[in-house]
Amino acid sequence: MTRIIAISNQKGGVGKTTSSLNIASALAIEGKKVLLLDLDPQSNITKSFGIIEPEKNIYGVLLKEYPIKETVFKVRDNLLLVPCSKNFAAFERNNSGDIESFYILKEQLDELTAKTHIDFIVIDCPPSLGIISTNAYVAADEIYTPMEAQEFSIDGLEEVIKTIIKVKKRLNERIELKGVFFTRFHGRKLISRDVQEYLQEHFPNLLLNTSIRECVRLKESPSARQDIFAFAPESNGANDYRSLALEILTKVPRP
Amino acid sequence: MTRIIAISNQKGGVGKTTSSLNIASALAIEGKKVLLLDLDPQSNITKSFGIIEPEKNIYGVLLKEYPIKETVFKVRDNLLLVPCSKNFAAFERNNSGDIESFYILKEQLDELTAKTHIDFIVIDCPPSLGIISTNAYVAADEIYTPMEAQEFSIDGLEEVIKTIIKVKKRLNERIELKGVFFTRFHGRKLISRDVQEYLQEHFPNLLLNTSIRECVRLKESPSARQDIFAFAPESNGANDYRSLALEILTKVPRP
Ligand SMILES: Nc1ncnc2c1ncn2[C@@H]1O[C@H](COP(=O)(O)OP(=O)(O)OP(=O)(O)O)[C@@H](O)[C@H]1O
Ligand SMILES: Nc1ncnc2c1ncn2[C@@H]1O[C@H](COP(=O)(O)OP(=O)(O)OP(=O)(O)O)[C@@H](O)[C@H]1O
Numbered sequence: 001m002t003r004i005i006a007i008s009n010q011k012g013g014v015g016k017t018t019s020s021l022n023i024a025s026a027l028a029i030e031g032k033k034v035l036l037l038d039l040d041p042q043s044n045i046t047k048s049f050g051i052i053e054p055e056k057n058i059y060g061v062l063l064k065e066y067p068i069k070e071t072v073f074k075v076r077d078n079l080l081l082v083p084c085s086k087n088f089a090a091f092e093r094n095n096s097g098d099i100e101s102f103y104i105l106k107e108q109l110d111e112l113t114a115k116t117h118i119d120f121i122v123i124d125c126p127p128s129l130g131i132i133s134t135n136a137y138v139a140a141d142e143i144y145t146p147m148e149a150q151e152f153s154i155d156g157l158e159e160v161i162k163t164i165i166k167v168k169k170r171l172n173e174r175i176e177l178k179g180v181f182f183t184r185f186h187g188r189k190l191i192s193r194d195v196q197e198y199l200q201e202h203f204p205n206l207l208l209n210t211s212i213r214e215c216v217r218l219k220e221s222p223s224a225r226q227d228i229f230a231f232a233p234e235s236n237g238a239n240d241y242r243s244l245a246l247e248i249l250t251k252v253p254r255p
Numbered sequence: 256m257t258r259i260i261a262i263s264n265q266k267g268g269v270g271k272t273t274s275s276l277n278i279a280s281a282l283a284i285e286g287k288k289v290l291l292l293d294l295d296p297q298s299n300i301t302k303s304f305g306i307i308e309p310e311k312n313i314y315g316v317l318l319k320e321y322p323i324k325e326t327v328f329k330v331r332d333n334l335l336l337v338p339c340s341k342n343f344a345a346f347e348r349n350n351s352g353d354i355e356s357f358y359i360l361k362e363q364l365d366e367l368t369a370k371t372h373i374d375f376i377v378i379d380c381p382p383s384l385g386i387i388s389t390n391a392y393v394a395a396d397e398i399y400t401p402m403e404a405q406e407f408s409i410d411g412l413e414e415v416i417k418t419i420i421k422v423k424k425r426l427n428e429r430i431e432l433k434g435v436f437f438t439r440f441h442g443r444k445l446i447s448r449d450v451q452e453y454l455q456e457h458f459p460n461l462l463l464n465t466s467i468r469e470c471v472r473l474k475e476s477p478s479a480r481q482d483i484f485a486f487a488p489e490s491n492g493a494n495d496y497r498s499l500a501l502e503i504l505t506k507v508p509r510p
C-alpha cells in the first residue's frame with residue numbers, strides 16, 4: 001500500500017519545498033521506495049536537482065499528453081522525481097470549473113502504483129489552495145503542514161483545515177491532516193509557547209514531536225544540488241529531518 | 256514632498272511585514288512623520304499592534320465609504336497606521352477589469368497628503384501581484400523588495416521587475432525599483448555569493464548595502480505588540496533596520 005503524502009500550506013516561504021525534498025530523501029535512505037512529485041509551478045524542487053524546464057513534466061501528465069512514468073528522473077538510490085515546469089501555472093487558469101480536472105493526478109498515480117512498487121509518494125504543493133493543490137488533496141491520503149512558530153502562522157493552518165474539510169466531504173473521504181510541524185524553529189519561549197498552547201487547545205495531537213530548527217545548511221544545500229544528508233549529514237537540519245521522517249513512518253494511516 | 260514607499264515581493268514569507276513595520280518605526284524615531292499602510296488582507300501589521308478587525312479600514316476607503324483619515328490610529332510618536340481587514344480580499348475578486356479601481360488608493364493618499372504633513376508613507380503589500388498590489392504600485396514612487404539570499408529568490412525579483420515595467424508604461428510613470436535587500440541573512444559564502452554576483456551582473460546598483468540578519472527577536476516582537484526598537488533595541492534586528500532606514504532616507508528620489 002503506497003502512502004501518498006502532501007506537504008501543504010498556502011502561506012508562502014514556510015519550508016514546504018525544503019521539507020518535501022528532505023523528508024523524501026530521509027525515507028529513501030531508510031530503504032523505502034519513494035517518488036517525489038514537484039507540483040509547484042515555481043519548480044524549486046526540480047531546480048534543486050539542477051533540472052531546468054524538463055521536456056516531460058507533471059504539466060504534460062495532467063494534460064494527458066503522456067503517462068507519468070515517462071517523466072521520472074532517478075535522483076538518488078530509492079528516490080525518483082517527477083519534475084515540474086513554470087508553464088504549469090496555466091493549468092490553474094484553464095481548468096476552473098471542470099470537476100474532472102480534480103481527479104487527474106489521482107488516476108495517474110493509481111495507474112503508476114498498480115505497476116510499480118512505491119512505498120511513499122511525497123508531493124510538494126504550491127503556496128495557494130487552487131486546482132493544483134486540490135489535485136494533491138484528492139490524490140493524497142495524508143497532509144502534513146509545515147509552519148513557523150509565530151502567531152500569524154495560525155491563519156495559514158486554519159485555511160488548510162477548511163480546505164481539507166471541503167475536499168473530504170466532496171472529493172476524497174480518505175484525506176486526513178496527519179500532522180503539523182514547526183520549521184525555522186528557534187525554540188524561543190515567547191513565540192513557541194503561545195503557538196504551542198493554541199495548537200494543543202484547538203488542534204490537540206496534531207503537533208508533531210519533531211521541530212525543524214533554523215539551520216543555514218538547509219538554505220545552502222539546494223545551491224549545491226544536494227539534499228541535506230549528502231550536503232551536511234551532521235547538521236541540525238539533517239538530524240531534524242531524519243527524526244521527522246521516522247515520526248512520519250510511525251504514523252501509519254488507518255487501513 | 257511625501258515619499259510613498261511600497262515594500263513588495265509576491266514571494267511569500269520573505270519579510271515584507273517585518274520590514275514595513277520596522278522601517279516605518281525607524282523613520283518615525285528619526286523624527287519623520289510616517290504613515291504605515293497595511294494593504295495585505297492577512298492584516299499582519301494591523302494584528303501586530305493588537306488591532307482586531309477594525310471597523311474602519313483601508314477596504315472601506317477603497318470602496319469610497321469614508322475618507323482615509325477616518326481610519327487612522329496613532330501607534331507611536333510620529334507614526335500613524337491605516338489598518339486592514341481580512342474582508343479586503345474581496346476587493347481583488349470584485350474589481351477585476353475596472354481600470355478606475357487601480358487609481359483609488361492614489362487619489363485617497365493625494366487628498367490626505369494635501370491636508371496633512373507626512374514625510375513618508377510605507378505600504379506593506381500582500382504576497383501577490385493583483386489589483387491590490389497594483390493600487391500600491393500606482394500610488395507609490397518607490398518600491399523596495401526584500402528577498403532571502405537564496406537561488407530560488409531571483410524568480411520573485413524578476414516578477415516584481417516585470418510588474419513595475421508594466422505599471423510604469425500604463426499607469427504610473429514615476430514608479431522606480433529603488434532597492435533590493437536581503438532578509439533572514441546568514442552571511443554564508445555559498446548562497447550569498449551566487450545571488451550577489453547574479454544581482455550585480457543583471458541588476459547593478461540595486462542591492463542595498465544593508466542586509467537584515469536572521470534574528471529571533473524580530474520574530475518575537477509582534478507577539479509582544481511592539482516594533483523591534485521598543486522590544487529589543489540592542490539586537491541585530493534593531494541595528495539592521497536602523498541602518499536600512501537611514502540608507503532609504505539617503506536614496507532621495509529624482510524630483
Ligand atoms: N529550517 C530552516 N532553516 C533555515 N532556512 C530555512 C529552513 N527551512 C526553509 N528555509 C529557507 O526558507 C526559504 C523558504 O523555504 P522553502 O522554499 O522551503 O519554503 P516554501 O514553503 O516551499 O516556499 P514557497 O511558498 O515559495 O513554495 C528558503 O530560502 C529556505 O532555504
Ligand atoms: N530577519 C529575520 N529574522 C528572523 N525571522 C524573521 C526575519 N524576518 C522575518 N522573519 C520571520 O519570517 C516570517 C515571515 O516574515 P513576514 O511575515 O515579515 O514575511 P512576509 O513577506 O510579510 O510574509 P507574507 O508573504 O505572508 O506577507 C515571520 O515569522 C517573521 O517573524
Ligand SMILES: [Mg+2]
Nearest residue numbers: 016017040044
Ligand atoms: Mg516551495
Ligand SMILES: [Mg+2]
Nearest residue numbers: 271272295299
Ligand atoms: Mg506580510
